[in-house]
Amino acid sequence: MQRFLSFMTTARLNPSASCFLPRGVGLQSPAYTRMIGTMICTKCKTKAVLKLPRHNAAFCKDCFNSFVQDQVLKAIRTQEMFTKNDRLLVAVSGGKDSLALWAILLKLGYNTDALYVNLGIGGYSESSQEKVVHFSETVAVGYGAVLHVHTVEREEGAGIRELAMLAHRPTCSTCGTIKRYQFNHAAIRHGYDVMATGHNLDDEAARLLGNVLHWQSEYLEKQGPSLPASVDGFAKKVKPLYRLTERELAAYCVLNRIDYVVEECPMAKGARTLLYKEVLNRLETESPGTKQMFYWGFLEKSRQTGAPTTVIEKDRSALHPCSLCGQPTTAETCSYCKLMVRAKTSPAR
Amino acid sequence: MQRFLSFMTTARLNPSASCFLPRGVGLQSPAYTRMIGTMICTKCKTKAVLKLPRHNAAFCKDCFNSFVQDQVLKAIRTQEMFTKNDRLLVAVSGGKDSLALWAILLKLGYNTDALYVNLGIGGYSESSQEKVVHFSETVAVGYGAVLHVHTVEREEGAGIRELAMLAHRPTCSTCGTIKRYQFNHAAIRHGYDVMATGHNLDDEAARLLGNVLHWQSEYLEKQGPSLPASVDGFAKKVKPLYRLTERELAAYCVLNRIDYVVEECPMAKGARTLLYKEVLNRLETESPGTKQMFYWGFLEKSRQTGAPTTVIEKDRSALHPCSLCGQPTTAETCSYCKLMVRAKTSPAR
Numbered sequence: 001m002q003r004f005l006s007f008m009t010t011a012r013l014n015p016s017a018s019c020f021l022p023r024g025v026g027l028q029s030p031a032y033t034r035m036i037g038t039m040i041c042t043k044c045k046t047k048a049v050l051k052l053p054r055h056n057a058a059f060c061k062d063c064f065n066s067f068v069q070d071q072v073l074k075a076i077r078t079q080e081m082f083t084k085n086d087r088l089l090v091a092v093s094g095g096k097d098s099l100a101l102w103a104i105l106l107k108l109g110y111n112t113d114a115l116y117v118n119l120g121i122g123g124y125s126e127s128s129q130e131k132v133v134h135f136s137e138t139v140a141v142g143y144g145a146v147l148h149v150h151t152v153e154r155e156e157g158a159g160i161r162e163l164a165m166l167a168h169r170p171t172c173s174t175c176g177t178i179k180r181y182q183f184n185h186a187a188i189r190h191g192y193d194v195m196a197t198g199h200n201l202d203d204e205a206a207r208l209l210g211n212v213l214h215w216q217s218e219y220l221e222k223q224g225p226s227l228p229a230s231v232d233g234f235a236k237k238v239k240p241l242y243r244l245t246e247r248e249l250a251a252y253c254v255l256n257r258i259d260y261v262v263e264e265c266p267m268a269k270g271a272r273t274l275l276y277k278e279v280l281n282r283l284e285t286e287s288p289g290t291k292q293m294f295y296w297g298f299l300e301k302s303r304q305t306g307a308p309t310t311v312i313e314k315d316r317s318a319l320h321p322c323s324l325c326g327q328p329t330t331a332e333t334c335s336y337c338k339l340m341v342r343a344k345t346s347p348a349r
Numbered sequence: 350m351q352r353f354l355s356f357m358t359t360a361r362l363n364p365s366a367s368c369f370l371p372r373g374v375g376l377q378s379p380a381y382t383r384m385i386g387t388m389i390c391t392k393c394k395t396k397a398v399l400k401l402p403r404h405n406a407a408f409c410k411d412c413f414n415s416f417v418q419d420q421v422l423k424a425i426r427t428q429e430m431f432t433k434n435d436r437l438l439v440a441v442s443g444g445k446d447s448l449a450l451w452a453i454l455l456k457l458g459y460n461t462d463a464l465y466v467n468l469g470i471g472g473y474s475e476s477s478q479e480k481v482v483h484f485s486e487t488v489a490v491g492y493g494a495v496l497h498v499h500t501v502e503r504e505e506g507a508g509i510r511e512l513a514m515l516a517h518r519p520t521c522s523t524c525g526t527i528k529r530y531q532f533n534h535a536a537i538r539h540g541y542d543v544m545a546t547g548h549n550l551d552d553e554a555a556r557l558l559g560n561v562l563h564w565q566s567e568y569l570e571k572q573g574p575s576l577p578a579s580v581d582g583f584a585k586k587v588k589p590l591y592r593l594t595e596r597e598l599a600a601y602c603v604l605n606r607i608d609y610v611v612e613e614c615p616m617a618k619g620a621r622t623l624l625y626k627e628v629l630n631r632l633e634t635e636s637p638g639t640k641q642m643f644y645w646g647f648l649e650k651s652r653q654t655g656a657p658t659t660v661i662e663k664d665r666s667a668l669h670p671c672s673l674c675g676q677p678t679t680a681e682t683c684s685y686c687k688l689m690v691r692a693k694t695s696p697a698r
Contacts, residue, residue, distance in 0.1 A: 212561055215646035275635055279628040286624055297564035
């Protein structure tokens with residue numbers, strides 16, 4: 001099992017792997033059996049496939065799937081994210097988290113379509129789109145779910161690397177602006193009630209650590225996993241995977257044969273979030289449960305101080321429609337329109 | 350220079366080193382000159398001896414000493430710690446921080462005596478006491494300062510390892526209880542106005558990280574570097590080194606020939622604080638200034654929310670004299686008296 005877990009951590013480094021299993025090792029192979037050993041499932045006492053130190057438990061495939069679904073249901077219910085009557089739009093990237101989220105929500109019977117934004121990052125975007133389309137055509141279609149695709153290069157006239165260069169903005173912030181805008185735009189345009197993203201516990205704990213290290217009060221207020229549609233033109237945004245770790249979601253994909261892009265985005269190298277994840281992993285290794293204690297503890301504290309209500313009030317007093325596109329913004333023109341104007345009027349174009 | 354800095358980090362691992370210089374390398378030796386290279390002092394443009402990435406500066410010995418004194422003066426003034434009319438008691442351990450603190454306060458003209466608590470941890474306590482006595486007899490005596498020594502084994506009948514065992518308590522928490530009690534007791538008994546400890550920026554940032562990871566509101570309220578004497582029987586407690594890092598204080602001792610115990614306490618191995626320091630160092634390396642931004646930002650936030658006033662009010666409503674010794678406590682008996690009663694009535698005694 002130890003070897004399996006350590007492999008689960010290092011596999012990210014192998015760009016040719018299409019899932020978290022080594023080449024030539026199938027889920028039923030003797031090599032895999034040797035790796036996972038003879039650990040017993042905490043629930044049903046059959047052979048376990050995964051150990052979860054933060055819950056002091058080990059699970060077989062079926063019990064692990066139940067655990068994952070329970071955590072998602074708990075997130076949806078305690079944070080009042082949505083009901084079976086709502087139409088959901090999942091933002092999928094081709095990575096493990098968002099594909100697992102789409103799969104879980106469909107399995108749980110939620111009415112869930114998806115949006116893929118092709119950012120035009122060469123082979124990485126091509127490969128990501130392939131995984132998304134494959135999942136859509138082999139799994140989602142069976143539930144009657146629809147995949148929307150937005151291709152930045154076609155719609156905005158250039159990929160994000162070029163747009164960032166033209167607008168003199170860092171690529172990652174350009175990417176963030178475009179994705180946030182297009183996801184919200186699609187949700188509003190197609191009449192979805194709620195927009196869901198695949199942010200997991202590692203993502204949220206890392207983001208929280210960054211915000212706490214800088215004591216960024218404004219961002220801290222918006223760190224909840226369920227942001228209301230505070231004003232017209234903003235979709236409600238939720239993160240149903242905030243109770244599950246990166247490692248658990250990778251395992252979910254491996255066990256359920258969901259094929260996803262293993263590589264990090266090539267533009268994300270050296271990103272601060274990866275550093276925060278690294279130090280949180282160090283703390284988690286020494287003291288399992290640190291991440292959930294940190295993030296869930298923060299949510300509990302925010303609930304007590306009434307932070308979600310503050311967000312709605314602040315949004316309502318600060319936001320008004322963008323003069324160019326109409327999406328809510330605090331400035332005269334929203335950051336997406338500003339970016340596009342800068343890129344399109346750049347002398348380098 | 351790089352070699353000097355990296356040596357400054359690894360020297361802690363060499364238990365035989367009496368300061369941060371390698372064996373056979375003196376401050377004036379050619380080997381040392383090779384190590385520090387030809388960096389220029391930011392202030393006076395002579396040869397620098399130390400680089401401070403978080404201030405984007407490098408200093409010669411004199412300018413570095415001025416920098417250290419300025420930081421301490423800034424701490425004393427902005428946090429309203431004490432004035433030249435106050436009698437101060439510094440808690441010295443024999444380590445770099447507390448000896449540097451005593452040295453700096455004396456040099457700045459503050460009326461400062463010291464207390465050393467010998468915890469009875471074999472050779473470690475002996476060696477620590479030697480360093481303290483040496484500093485007292487060669488430096489402090491010239492300022493007319495007094496060194497008080499409290500020997501746990503003589504006063505309480507056993508060293509802290511034995512007391513912890515008899516009271517069935519972890520050694521580190523037993524040590525903390527005894528030190529906190531004896532320092533406060535000595536300050537009150539000898540009529541000192543303020544008690545100062547050598548906690549540095551690394552200590553405070555690590556403690557803050559631990560408290561934030563667990564969202565311990567009560568501890569977060571008391572994380573300031575200046576705790577008022579909220580009730581009778583409690584001395585005012587201050588941390589004048591909170592603006593200086595561990596590395597800077599080690600350099601201060603090396604440059605000013607203050608001989609101190611380099612080894613960590615042998616009982617502290619695996620302590621959570623060391624882990625928090627390790628991850629903060631990782632963040633600091635990638636982004637110099639992280640620790641000060643984290644801790645100073647927290648202090649600014651606390652000031653805005655009026656946390657120091659809350660502490661006084663809470664203390665006044667919750668504390669009353671211990672039924673055995675009279676020191677303020679929230680319970681019937683204070684934790685020190687409880688510990689001593691448990692140790693003295695233990696069947697194992």
